[in-house]
């Protein structure tokens with residue numbers, strides 16, 4: 457993962473996706489925005505209690521440094537589901553200037569249309585970006601522990617295969633900054649949900665020094681899901697940046713006790 461300084465903003469990009477000049481992608485961070493207090497400063501989330509006008513200015517600034525118009529962005533109303541929406545020009549701009557027009561009840565976006573930044577927003581949950589350079593299809597996915605157990609990422613890969621004829625072996629994937637295996641404590645409830653969903657906790661839940669607590673490895677869980685679909689290991693880049701350890705750079709819901717902003721991850725075919 458590489459950091460690009462752009463007129464006051466800090467944009468992050470995956471090294472593997474950056475090799476494809478026909479696409480653009482980004483992961484935003486806290487730097488360079490207008491929001492104050494717990495939302496400082498480049499909060500992209502309308503739904504978190506921040507001032508809407510500030511959020512709009514933040515999004516406009518982000519679009520500007522990416523060389524895009526804000527109405528090229530499509531946002532979804534994320535609900536920790538495994539619902540995936542195929543985005544075409546009709547949906548371009550949905551949710552870009554207000555929350556009410558975001559694609560409802562959706563946690564993954566897929567498109568082969570050009571010039572649409574399909575975007576997800578997170579604070580500790582995992583943003584994942586996918587690109588099929590053969591069929592020229594992109595996807596963005598939001599997966600926290602719930603979305604991970606519901607296999608939102610695999611649902612997105614299946615949607616790419618089903619709708620656009622993608623071969624999983626062609627997919628280039630980036631697993632973004634999010635709560636890492638250094639910090640992501642969970643309890644018995646998540647353990648039982650993990651067993652219900654996956655049949656076991658192997659390689660996903662790690663030992664925790666305290667009783668009845670575990671570490672949920674969101675990065676590895678999503679890496680395994682990609683591998684299981686047939687995405688080659690060498691095509692998968694894990695940013696390896698923990699949002700809770702780096703809450704000064706990325707928003708962390710855990711670190712800020714739930715009152716915080718959202719950073720965004722988006723991908724677009726130029």
Ligand SMILES: [Zn+2]
Nearest residue numbers: 638639698701
């Ligand atoms: Zn950490």
